[in-house]
Amino acid sequence: MHPWIDAHAIVDLGSLTHSLAASFVDYVNDSAGGVYQLLEARSSNGFELIVGVIQTERPQRPVTDIKREETIAILFFHEDFPPLVLALRDDFPDTPHQSRMPMGMPFGICVDDRPWAEAKTTYTAAELGYRTLQWFRKASRGELHDAAQPLEPFFSLQSGYELIMPRSAWSGTADEPVELSGYPAHAGREKILTLLPPDGKRQGLAITVLAYDLAAETMSRMRQSPRTLADLAAELLPRGVDLVEDLKKRINGWYSDDQRRDAIFRSRPCVLLRMPLINPVTGKVEGVDVVGFIPAEQMIGDIGVCLGTFIKGEDEATGYHPRFVHGEVKLADCEVVGCLVHSAFDTILARLVSGRATALTGKVLVIGAGAIGSSVAESLVREGAFDEWTVLDDDTLLPHNLARHTLTSAQVSSPKVDALGRRLKSIRPDMIVNGCDENFLSKMSEAATVEINSANVIIDASASVAVARRLSDLQSPARRSSIFFNPTGTAAVMLVEDSERRFDLRFLEAIYHRTIQTEPALAEHLVDGKTIRYTGACRMLTSRIPASRVQVLSGLVAGGLSSALADPHATVKIWTLDAEGSVTTITSAVDGTIDHALDWTVRMPGSLSRELVDIRSSRLPNETGGALLGIVDAAAKRIDLVAALPAPNDSKEAPTEFIRGTVGLRQVVEKAVERSASQVRYVGEWHSHPRGSSSQPSGIDMQQLAWLSTTMAADGMPGVMFIVGENDARHLIGTIENG
C-alpha cells in the first residue's frame, strides 16, 4: 500500500462516520459490487479513507496506461470539502484532470469540476461512484477534455497563497530583474498578495521575480507540488531550466550591481513559471498555467548562502559576501510556498476574457461623459477595446446624474471627465486615459485639437444634434460615430461611418431619419404619442428613464460599436426595447450618391432613389411625382434627402405631364415633420419622365424650378427638383440670387 495511506490507522468499514463515506460503503455493497471492491477503511484526525479496487472499463489499447483494475482511495474530509479520489499506483500515468497534490501524497484525480458548494446539496455515493468510473473510462479512451483548467487544489492541503501579478513581471532580464512589492489584499484574505512596482511609500513584501517560460506540454497533472527549492530545481531540470546554475549566475550578477544589490539581496525571490498547455484532444496550445514559488523564509541573499556561493555577514549591516571556495548546494532546506498566479487585469486579459474576435485598437475620443457615454465606455474598457481613451466634456457631475451614470456619490461636483477618466483607468490600469474639460461646440483648446487629430475613432455620446453635425464636418482623420437614446428612452441609435468616410455622420443622420419615416414601428420613435418631447436638442433625455433601461440599451450600443467598428462599412442601427424587455433591431441600408449643383451638395440615399424608380415604373405610361423631404443646412450649403411623399389624390398623371395636386399634402408634410421631431422639412419636388425619356428637364420643368426657387427663397433655401427618367435621374437646384 502507498506509504501515505499506511500512515493512517485501519478501521472497520462499517464504522465510518462521514455520511458520504458510510453511504459509499452501502452503495458498493448494495449495487456496485461488480465495479468496486472494497479493501479497507482508514481513519485519521479529521478525515476518513476508503481503499478499494475499481474495474476501469479501459479498452484493449488504452490511450494512457490505465490498468483494468486500479487501486484507489477516496478521502472524505470535512463535509465542506468534496471527496478526493486518489490513485495509489506509484507509476500511475500522467493524465489531464489530476489535482496538484503535495509531495508525499498519492496522485489525485479530479472527478468533478463543479464548485463543491453547488454540488454537495445533491451529491450521492452513487454519483461519486459513477463519476469516478467515468474518469477512468474517459482517461483510458483519451476523452478527458477541456483540460486547460485543472480542478482547484485541495485547499486544506495547499499553501493557499495566490499572487496577483502585473504583466510587467515577465519583462525582466537576468541582469535587471523586475522588483515588486507584495501587499496583502484584505483582512481575512492575507494569503492573496497583490504585487505592484514599489512606490516608495507603502512598505510591502519585497519580491524579485525570476520568470521562466517553459515549453508547451500536453496537459497532464502537475507532478506533486515542489516542497523545497531542491524539488523545484529537480522538476525544472528535465524541462530545460537549470535553476541551480541560473540562480548562482543571477545572484552573482546582482551582487556586482552596487545600486540594487542591497534591495535585491533583501528581497524574496519568486520563481515564476509560465507553462503553455496543449489540449490533449485538439493538440493545440489552449491554456497557460502560471505558478509562482516563493521561499517561506529565505531572502535572495540566504539563497546565495544555500547555493554555497555566499556567506552571511555577522550583522544586518555587513550583508552577504561571496565565497571564493564554493560550498555545497543545500537547497533541500529551502522550503517554498507554491502560489497560484493571477494576471492583473489589463488590456490583454480584458480582450482574452471578453472573447471578442477582433479587438478594437488605437485611440478613441469620446465626446460626452453622460449616461450613455459613461456606460458604453465602461463596457468597452472592460472588453479591452482601444489602447488609449480621451474623454471630452465640460460638465460637472451633479447628484441627479447618479440615477443613470457609472460614477458615484463620492465624485459629485467633480468635472465628469476627471472622474470618468479615473474610473476607466482604475478598471484597466495599463490604458492611457486623457481628459479634456471643455465644450466641443466652443472654441477648442490646443490640447483638445491634438487629441482630435490623433484619435482613430471619435464617438459622439453628447445627445446633441449640433455636436454630431459639427463632428461630421470637423477636420480629422478619425472615423466617427454617434450614439444616443431617443427622447423617451425606449430606443438607442448608433451611427457609424465607413472607414473611408464616404458616408459621413450627416448623411447617416439622414438615413436614420429616412428609417424613422419609412419604418412603421418607428412612428413614435421621436414622438411620445401624447406630448412631443423634444426641446431644441431632440435627443435630450427629458423623461424619467430608469438606470436598468440605460444599462440594457448602452450594452446593445457597446456591443454594436464593437462589431460596427471592426467592419469597414457604415452602420445605422436602432434598437427598440419594449416594456416586456424584447428588443427589436432595425439595421438600415447605407448607400447613396452625392450630387453637386451650383455650390450646393445634395445627398440621396440609395434606398430613396430605388423607391422613386419603383414608383415611376408602377405609374407608367403616366408620369408621377410628389413632394420631397430632407435635412437642409443652409450655412453648409448641404441638403440630405430623406423621403418622398406620394402624389396627392387630386394630382394629374398623364404620359407627357404630371401636375402635383394639393389635397391633404399639408397634413402629410406636417405629420412627417412631426414624426422627425422637426428635423426634416419640405425641400422640393420630384417627378418622373415617361418611357424612353431621359431626366433632361423640359421647359415646364424649368418653369416649375423657377417657381420652387422663388417660393423656397422665403426660407433662405434653394428649390430642389428631382427628375427620374428612363435610365437616369438628376437633381436640379434653383436659387434666387441676392433675394
Added chain:
Amino acid sequence: MTRLTFFPLGNADTTLIRLADNQLVLLDYADMRDPSDQFDGRCDLPAALRKEMSEAGKLDFAVVCFTHLDNDHICGASDFFWLQHSQLYQGKGRPKIDELWVPAGAITETNLTGNAAAIRREARYRLLQGSGIKVFSRPELLVSFLAANGLTLESRKHCIVDAGTLVPGFSTQGSAKAEFFVHCPFAWRTDERGLEDRNKDSVVLHVTFNEDGVETKALLGSDVEYGTLCEIVKTSKKHGNEHRLEWDVLKLFHHCSYKSIGPEIGEDETESVEETKWLFEDQSRDGCIIVSPSKPIPRLGSAEDDDVQPPHRQAANHHKRIVRERGGEFKVTMETPDHIRPKPFRVDITPYGASISFISSGSTNQAISTPVRGG
C-alpha cells in the same frame, strides 16, 4: 459508437449488436427467466431489450439471427417478435424483424413444436416470399423444399449466403461500419446424416467493426464443438481467410463447454487440439475479451463441478489463461458484475479496441446533470 450487449440468461445466448448507425442486430433470443421464482437471477430479457431499443431510438430490429433452433437460443421468441406469417404474432408493440437470418436447417428440420416451429414457419414464409431473409449455406438442403413449392434454388439465390462470404448489406465503410463473415454452416459438407445436427450446423459469424479506421473483430460462436471449429480453421486457412478468425471479442461456444476446445475435459484445464490452440492462442489479440454466456463457473469440488453440462471449470481455466496471457478479460454473463446480481453489460467498440462497460447497466447508471454556467 458500436456496442455489444450481453445478457445474464443462465446457459443461454442472446447478443445485441448496436451498430454505428444505431441499427440493431440481435443474435439469438432466449428469455429464460422464471418470473415466478423471485431468486431467479436471470434478466427479464424483453424488458432489457426494450430498454436498449429505446436507447438506440429503434422500434424494430434490422436483423435477428437464430443461430439454431435449440431452446436456449430461441426461448420465448414467438411471444416477443412480430412475425409476418401469421396474425397470431402481430400484436401491438411487437418489434418487427427487417431481415431474419437462419441456418438452412431452420427451413428443413421436421418434428418441431413451439418457438422452433414458429420460427421455421416464419423462415419458410419469408423464403417463399423471397424477401426479408438470409439462409446460411447448405443450399442443397433447400432444393426439395423449394421444389415442393414450385420454386427453384436459382430464384431464391439472393436469399442464400454461403459460408466463407460476407453477408450482403453491411460494410465497414458504410454507415453500419461493420461486416459479417459466415463461417458455419458449411456449404460443401454433404454428409448423409439422417438427423439434422443443430450444433454442427449452427451459425458462426465473424464481425469486423471499423471505428475511426481501427478494426476490432468479434467471433460470435454458437454451439459448435471442437470438431467443427477444426474444420472452420482448416477451411479458413485453405482459403487464406485467417484474418476472419482473428478476434478481440469472443462470445464463447456452447456456454463454456470443454467440447469446444478439445476431446478431453482435463483435470484443471482442458487441453486444446492443434487447430483450436491456433484459434484461441494465435488468433486472439492483446487485451481481448472472452464472454461466456453461461451460469457461473463451478468451483473446484462443488456439485456443479461434477455436472456434465457446461460451463466447465476446466474450460474456463483454459480461457482465463488465454486472456491472462493477452492482458484481457474473461466475463461470465451470470457473474457480471457479480454473481449475486448479474446484469446486462456492454462491450464498447472504441478506436482503442474493445472495452467492457458497466455504465448502462444497473445502479451505476445514474443520470448525471451537470449544470454549466458562466458568470
